[in-house]
Amino acid sequence: MATLSVALTIIVQAAMISALYALIAIGFTLIFGVGGVLNLAHGATITMGAFSAYYAGQLGLGIPGAILASVAIPALFAGLLYLGMVKRLEEEPIMVMITTLVVSVVIEQAIVVFEGTTNRSLPQLIEGQFSIAGATFQNLLGVMFVVSWIIIGLLFLFVNYTKTGKGILAVSMSHKGASLVGIKSSRINLITWIIAGAFAGIAGLFLGSWLTASFAMGQAQLVLSFSIVVVGGIGSIRGSVIGAYLIGFLEIATTNLVSSSLQGLAPLVVLVVVLLVKPEGLFGREFAE
Amino acid sequence: MSADTTAEEAATATVDDEISPDDGILAVDGLRKEFGGLVAVDDLSFAVQEQEILGFIGPNGAGKSTTFNCVTGTYPPTAGTVWYKGEEVTGTPPHEMVKRGMARTFQSFAPLEDRSVLKNVALSMMNDNLVTMDGLLGEFHEEARAICERVGLGDRLHQTPAELPHAGMLRLELGRALGTDPDLLLVDEPFAGLSGPEVESVSDLLLELRDEGMTLVVVDHNMRGLLQLIDRAIVINFGSLLAEGSPDEITNNPEVQEAYLGGGLE
Amino acid sequence: MTDNSKSRLRLLLGQLNPLGLPLRQKIGVFGLAFLIALPLLVSLPVVGQFVVMILPASSWELGLYNVAAALFFAMFAMSWDAVSGYTGEISFGHGLFFAVGGYTSAMLNMGHGLSPWVSVLGGVLLAAVAGVMIGVPALRVEGPYLSLVTLVAPLILLQLFIFMSDIFGGEQGLSNPENLVGLGFVSNYFLALGLFVAVFALLWALTRSNTGSILTAIREDEDAVSAAGLSKAKFKIFAFVLSGAIGGLAGAVYVHTPVGSPTPSELMSVIVNVEVIIAAVLGGMGTIVGAAVGGLFVAMLPDYLNLVEFTVPVIGKSISEMSFFLFAIVTLFLLNIFPGGVLRWGIALGRRATGRDGGKEGMAADGGQSPEDTGTNPVAQTMERYQEYYDNMFGGDDE
The missing domain is CATH 3.40.50.300 (P-loop containing nucleotide triphosphate hydrolases)
Incomplete structure (x- = not known):
């Protein structure tokens, strides 16, 4: 009976948290798929979302304010980052990686300066718990799950049925081809970055609410996103979702069943193995220079 | 014969x-x-x-x-x-x-854009050795220069590939291939985009190479x-x-x- | 030695005559001389005070200490440049080699009682092996994918460390191993400086020779390298092994001085991976010299900032508290202004200032030869001198 309950806890927890991982990974993979660059500030964007919500709470703006802040500020930041720095460096993915890496350090260090290294609690979004077959889970997790999937669903509709969304798919497949049919890739890139920023912000809100907010919270997420995106395939939304569930389950299972000090190791090992054996992942394309 | x-x-x-x-x-x-x-x-x-x-x-x-x-x-x-x-x-x-001893040119011309014609050819002449004192004193430049002149790039030694006209790029391809001292040379679509006189000039070069044993x-x-x-x-x-x-x-x-x-x- | 290589050696040494060097190299030699004379300078009466003021410390001992630490970091940055600046395979986890070198050496020394010198050798060897382990995947995966592998490798190592913390000492690290040259500030300073000079000389010679041209050719177009009859796999792995070995050497010697100890915060910090990239990129990728200068700068800037007691008005924090943050912002700023690195900018500026403008700025990445070898710029002059000597010695004939 105990094992069943443990297994159930693991499965449900993994199922719910993976939705969030998927949201984060999708943003990351879109930027790579569309722009061909690795945005190493993606993790810091998550942190930004969490702290935006925290400050909104401090300023007395309540839950709605926190939600709004956690979405708007990172989205704005991402857009500015693209326009201000990345766009100029589009031909040099290496410089983009280095620049975004330094930007992430700036953000994290700014938080260290103003908030120190202690964890901060965010305004509680939802209280209470619910139970499935005897195992209890926080309502927050459930909300996280539902909201993430709603967003993923909306994104799916957006990408497949709206003009801009299809533009994103087009650019992600071929820059030249897309520009030949009149799609302006810089506009598409900007939209992609904003979307990715918004997703990261929401994820930051949830993660900060569920755990706590700290300056380094984005780092582990960034690494996790690498694994997910590589396994799922660069540029593939579907791949990110499936990859998120694979990695999510693997991670939760490892930390619960084997040892909690192995946190983060399993996704890393998977990442390296996939990179060596099948770099395109499940649904991705070969990275072509 | x-x-x-x-x-x-x-x-x-x-x-x-x-x-x-x-x-x-x-x-x-x-x-x-x-x-x-x-x-x-x-x-x-x-x-x-x-x-x-x-x-x-x-x-x-x-x-x-x-x-x-x-x-x-x-x-x-x-x-x-x-x-x-x-x-x-x-x-x-x-x-x-x-x-x-088998060298080839590339139809799509793949020279090294970050260095001069001379140094492009010089690369072909380098040995496959990891650690070497070669090159510190600018060796190979004399021989590379000779090859550049051979293929008709003698007056463009220090230009970068970006500055070369189409025919010059082809000549550079030939120069790079020749730098490896080949016995067999595969030339991939050399005449595309060349004018009449240039075609002749390149053909003459190839004939010369053959007469020398290639x-x-x-x-x-x-x-x-x-x-x-x-x-x-x-x-x-x-x-x-x-x-x-x-x-x-x-x-x-x-x-x-x-x-x-x-x-x-x- | 054959006659040929004897005279080439003589020629090479002749070229090292400081008086005949181009301006930027003269500056470098001067800087080196300054570093060598530093311990002497700080002990002089008046000059000593002045020099200590320049150093980022409140006393001469601490000053030497900080400079020594900076020298280790500069070595490490040079090792990064040797692979990433040259072949273009960007290593985002170079700290791996530093850590492997440091921990291996510490454990060999303390756990197995080997002398520090032998332990250092062991550290270097294992770090070189780590270089192979990164280099081989580098053959299969390209660009950002490779960078991901390099990013992830030290993270995996860190996880293993934490998991097996009983062996590796966990968060606290291991206790200090034997020192190579005792505890003296001056002797350790010279150890660091001597190693720095040796590493610099080795990498400089390597990258200015054909090997450097081949490595940059790999970055530029791998197919061209194959077409030139050169095994790109061999050179790529070589670059990683060399880079790993030197990084490991820096780490290994580091833990055997009072300046460093085998703890995760010093050897395995995530930040050091970023810092070494910043150092080499700011200084100028693909020049070795840039990495050396950038490394010294990056290592000492936080020390300088820490000395500043000024408190920023609105925010209410002192500069020293914000040092790392400011460092990151300054870096971002500099990256945007000098995408090619400060060194290249400085050289171009110097050329313009002294009226010797070859027309095109920017060094070709194998270190010092611009495409325009005509005209009177110092690089061209050196080249032509080489050519003359070479012709004179060998009568200008081929073979």
């Missing part, structure tokens, strides 16, 4: 399908390359005689580049054997082939500059051998004429 006799002997030698390693400096037997379901090269067999200039002709998509990529080691063939100087070299990586294989889909230059030709289409023989023979070959949209070949 005149070039004509060599060509005749070559034409008769390769009538029978069996290619043996000694049939020439380069011998290819049953070469086959498949990409997934697509058969790019279909059981191709031929041999290249020493010191001949062989033309490798075919319309676009005929499999010429694929054949040579297999031969030069860019990728291994799906099946078939390649012999170079009597030794089997199927699937040997490109840099090994270069060391053995074997040349010139790939092209366009007969224009090629026919006066070559001793013998191999025509392929859809990955397999269509015709073989002297320039006159293939010009008058009805199948070849048909492959080029039924009619004259000029």
